Amino acid sequence: MRSAFRNGHRPMDSFDIFPEGLRSNLFSAAGAQWHRVRQIMTPTFSSGKLKMMDSHINTCSAHLIDNMKKAINKGERIDVKKVYGGFTMDAIARTAFGIEINSQEDLNHPFVKDASLLLSFVSSNPWYRVLLTAVPFLMTVVKFLVTYVFKQQGWTPFSETVLRIIQQRKSEGRCAQKHTDFLQMILDYEDNEKPENKRLKSLSDAEVLGQAVVIFLGGYETTSTTLQFLSYNLALHPDGDVTYEGVAKLKYLDCAINETLRMYPAVNIVNRLASETVTIKGVTIPKGAGVLIPIVNVLNDPEYFPEPDKFIPERFSEENKGSRNPMAFLSFGYGPRLCIGMRLALLEIKIAMVHVLRAVKFIKTDDLQGKIGILPGTLVSTADRPVLLKAELRD
Numbered sequence: 001m002r003s004a005f006r007n008g009h010r011p012m013d014s015f016d017i018f019p020e021g022l023r024s025n026l027f028s029a030a031g032a033q034w035h036r037v038r039q040i041m042t043p044t045f046s047s048g049k050l051k052m053m054d055s056h057i058n059t060c061s062a063h064l065i066d067n068m069k070k071a072i073n074k075g076e077r078i079d080v081k082k083v084y085g086g087f088t089m090d091a092i093a094r095t096a097f098g099i100e101i102n103s104q105e106d107l108n109h110p111f112v113k114d115a116s117l118l119l120s121f122v123s124s125n126p127w128y129r130v131l132l133t134a135v136p137f138l139m140t141v142v143k144f145l146v147t148y149v150f151k152q153q154g155w156t157p158f159s160e161t162v163l164r165i166i167q168q169r170k171s172e173g174r175c176a177q178k179h180t181d182f183l184q185m186i187l188d189y190e191d192n193e194k195p196e197n198k199r200l201k202s203l204s205d206a207e208v209l210g211q212a213v214v215i216f217l218g219g220y221e222t223t224s225t226t227l228q229f230l231s232y233n234l235a236l237h238p239d240g241d242v243t244y245e246g247v248a249k250l251k252y253l254d255c256a257i258n259e260t261l262r263m264y265p266a267v268n269i270v271n272r273l274a275s276e277t278v279t280i281k282g283v284t285i286p287k288g289a290g291v292l293i294p295i296v297n298v299l300n301d302p303e304y305f306p307e308p309d310k311f312i313p314e315r316f317s318e319e320n321k322g323s324r325n326p327m328a329f330l331s332f333g334y335g336p337r338l339c340i341g342m343r344l345a346l347l348e349i350k351i352a353m354v355h356v357l358r359a360v361k362f363i364k365t366d367d368l369q370g371k372i373g374i375l376p377g378t379l380v381s382t383a384d385r386p387v388l389l390k391a392e393l394r395d
Ligand code: HEM
Pocket: 010, 026, 027, 038, 214, 215, 216, 218, 219, 220, 222, 223, 226, 261, 265, 266, 267, 270, 271, 330, 331, 332, 333, 334, 336, 337, 338, 339, 340, 341, 342, 344, 345
């Protein structure tokens, strides 16, 4: 399996339906182009650079707690989609673009409006991914539909905002270095490039825009969904060791996060292109075939995770992890296409959760069980069926 899909190619590589200028982002780029952009982007998400994000994430967590406390003080339950959606939006706006918002308080902020338009455009079009993996030759038809019929209007305001920030940062010259966000880090690559590295390091404005969109799209729903499921799991299992004292040690929290990502992976399926013919458990996949890998099935396979329906954070203790095939935990993918934002996501989730558990305690209620599903694209909460968690303030 590893060798057959090793090159990071996937059917998405040929899904060239992104608007002009956004085609070189990590989701849409193919082969050598993907390799080059990924090489440039990887250091941006290294642990050294992520240290600069702590204070941004702490500030957003403080807003999150304020918003939770307001609900509790009014005697309301916590609408997890609303509070964590707001937190993740704020965290991306700050860490990626240096925009300081409290999106729950300020739904009319231009960034929130542009971002919401982009999200509704993207979530209304997931069908083409699955369709094109199964029938790649439909590409031309889909490209025509997306370009001329749907007109991709959802992209425009968000792209214009990002391009405006790029221009502003460029006009600030060296003064722009005071900004500590991903966009600035990507732009600094251009400034710091050595002539011999020019081909590798310089990103065009369109490419920088592409990466900005990827950071937003890759990081918003995934992180928010995981926080929603994690809180749900903690409410449902109050007997676990997730007290503030336990969390302070962070080990148990790590395990609870991984177990939540296993039970409810934010990405259910990934796609690849078989780079050679391979036979797996008696099924032969010919070279060049598009393959959908159902992450969610592997993560719920009793062969790797006994009693998969049960929330058992201890599965992720060092000892238990060591005795399992490392490829079984696929929540962030595996190999060259491993989620580039994994460290950032885990940092956001951990910082937010330490703040949350310091301030509030989730309470198990009878209506909680059976609230959620893990069908592809199903979130913990939907607009017509919000998950409302009962919580009380800690002293
Ligand atoms: C809990 C949160 C997250 C989960 C569960 C998640 C999951 C995944 C998975 C499974 C993949 C692999 C797709 C594949 O193999 O084809 C992936 C790729 C990716 N993720 Fe994430 N992700 C999360 C957060 C983020 C964040 C915060 C960012 C923002 C930077 C991000 C950006 C990306 C990008 C750019 C890729 C494509 C990488 C490539 O193709 O080289 N993700 N993610």
